Amino acid sequence: MGKSINLLSQSELVCAIKSNESDILKHFYTTNYKKVEFLILKNSGSIEHAKDIYQEAFISVWTQIKNDKFIPKNDTALQGYLYQIAKNKWMDVLRSKSFRNSKSLDYETLTFIKDETNNDEDTDLKSNKLKLAMETFKNLGQPCKQLLSIFYFEKKSLKEIASELKIEENTARNKKYRCMEKLRAMVLVHNN
Amino acid sequence: MKDNSEISQELLEIIERYINGSMTIQELKDFNQLLELDKEFKTKVKDVETMLKGIEAQTLKEQLDEFHEAIPQTIIKKPIRGKVRFLNFSKIAVAAALVLAIGGIWFFSSPKNEKLYTNYFKPDPGLPTTMGSTNNFAFYDAMVNYKHGDYNIAIDKWKVLQEKKPENDTLNYFLGVAHLANKNINDAIPFLERSIEAEDGFIFLDEAYLYLGLAYLKEGNVELAKKHLDLSETDTAKAIIAKLKP
Numbered sequence: 001m002g003k004s005i006n007l008l009s010q011s012e013l014v015c016a017i018k019s020n021e022s023d024i025l026k027h028f029y030t031t032n033y034k035k036v037e038f039l040i041l042k043n044s045g046s047i048e049h050a051k052d053i054y055q056e057a058f059i060s061v062w063t064q065i066k067n068d069k070f071i072p073k074n075d076t077a078l079q080g081y082l083y084q085i086a087k088n089k090w091m092d093v094l095r096s097k098s099f100r101n102s103k104s105l106d107y108e109t110l111t112f113i114k115d116e117t118n119n120d121e122d123t124d125l126k127s128n129k130l131k132l133a134m135e136t137f138k139n140l141g142q143p144c145k146q147l148l149s150i151f152y153f154e155k156k157s158l159k160e161i162a163s164e165l166k167i168e169e170n171t172a173r174n175k176k177y178r179c180m181e182k183l184r185a186m187v188l189v190h191n192n
Numbered sequence: 193m194k195d196n197s198e199i200s201q202e203l204l205e206i207i208e209r210y211i212n213g214s215m216t217i218q219e220l221k222d223f224n225q226l227l228e229l230d231k232e233f234k235t236k237v238k239d240v241e242t243m244l245k246g247i248e249a250q251t252l253k254e255q256l257d258e259f260h261e262a263i264p265q266t267i268i269k270k271p272i273r274g275k276v277r278f279l280n281f282s283k284i285a286v287a288a289a290l291v292l293a294i295g296g297i298w299f300f301s302s303p304k305n306e307k308l309y310t311n312y313f314k315p316d317p318g319l320p321t322t323m324g325s326t327n328n329f330a331f332y333d334a335m336v337n338y339k340h341g342d343y344n345i346a347i348d349k350w351k352v353l354q355e356k357k358p359e360n361d362t363l364n365y366f367l368g369v370a371h372l373a374n375k376n377i378n379d380a381i382p383f384l385e386r387s388i389e390a391e392d393g394f395i396f397l398d399e400a401y402l403y404l405g406l407a408y409l410k411e412g413n414v415e416l417a418k419k420h421l422d423l424s425e426t427d428t429a430k431a432i433i434a435k436l437k438p
Contacts (some may be wrong), residue, residue, distance in 0.1 A: 029259040133246020153251040
């Protein structure tokens with residue numbers, strides 16, 4: 001990754017995000033935050049609101065890219081898209097009744113509002129399933145979580161993982177499978 | 193997800209290779225064929241896909257706080273923040289009441305907003321209605337009425353469509369502007385409000401903000417008017433904002 005992110009073309013950026021290149025993700029995250037924060041602070045939000053909304057928007061953009069739902073049209077398309085999503089999310093919050101009626105804008109109100117909007121947003125089954133998978137993975141035991149993250153998110157090979165965890169490659173392979181089965185079983189329980 | 197769907201280690205690894213695109217052309221062909229033939233298999237693959245996405249999304253989510261620490265913190269001047277909090281409860285209410293009262297007097301004594309509205313309000317030109325095999329016949333049929341200025345007819349026709357698709361942003365938008373053109377501000381506002389709640393990428397979003405702003409302006413609600421006009425990137429909206437500034 002010798003190239004600085006500023007020189008990456010949009011399609012390169014999309015590619016890097018798709019393969020979860022940590023440095024690029026981080027750079028993309030940190031360089032686009034301030035604009036959103038500025039918007040939210042100017043529009044009756046707090047720094048906490050800004051962070052929450054921005055993180056939600058960031059995950060949505062990432063998901064869209066993963067699902068090939070986003071094709072950049074100009075040099076700053078992705079950055080603009082992230083901003084737009086964050087802006088829309090904040091508008092939703094501002095427009096929601098619970099926000100308008102609440103006198104103090106504390107964290108509780110925000111989570112409440114978020115739940116409210118989530119319900120409208122995610123009526124389609126697919127993203128509900130994704131939410132469930134995310135939630136279940138969150139609660140998976142730490143060793144499994146770590147192993148699956150390294151393998152599926154960081155895209156490291158079993159060999160690399162094996163040497164990192166000081167185990168045999170085949171053990172890593174079996175472990176990974178057992179962890180997946182565990183996760184699957186947990187998802188199934190929630191699903192029924 | 194079905195309970196009975198056993199996934200063996202081998203199958204999991206095959207699905208993984210399918211998802212990350214490392215199959216040979218022949219393998220991919222066979223795999224796709226199987227997907228088409230076997231519904232249950234397809235569900236299994238989809239479920240694994242969702243799980244992998246879930247793992248990735250959650251891992252990313254848990255990294256964001258770490259990313260966040262790298263951002264230099266915005267220093268909000270403490271006294272101002274404290275003040276705002278304090279003001280939130282009582283003083284802002286008093287101030288708002290004063291502003292409303294003064295604003296009200298000012299509004300009723302001067303028809304400035306009304307003037308601005310009449311100066312800047314032009315009904316949306318509508319969409320081109322080309323003859324052709326469009327499956328949106330009903331929609332464009334109403335558009336013809338709209339363009340002829342038969343707003344009531346257009347509204348009635350669109351209303352029927354909108355009842356079937358209450359979330360359709362374009363329908364809500366045109367219902368809004370038709371009511372507005374028909375000088376029926378109170379009916380226009382709810383439709384326009386709904387149209388701006390549209391998902392990302394609504395093509396008339398800027399116009400929707402403009403007309404909603406205009407509607408509020410006409411209604412005398414300058415604050416809401418400003419808020420929506422500010423969000424519109426149209427020249428008209430910017431011009432009105434400039435005029436609204438004292």
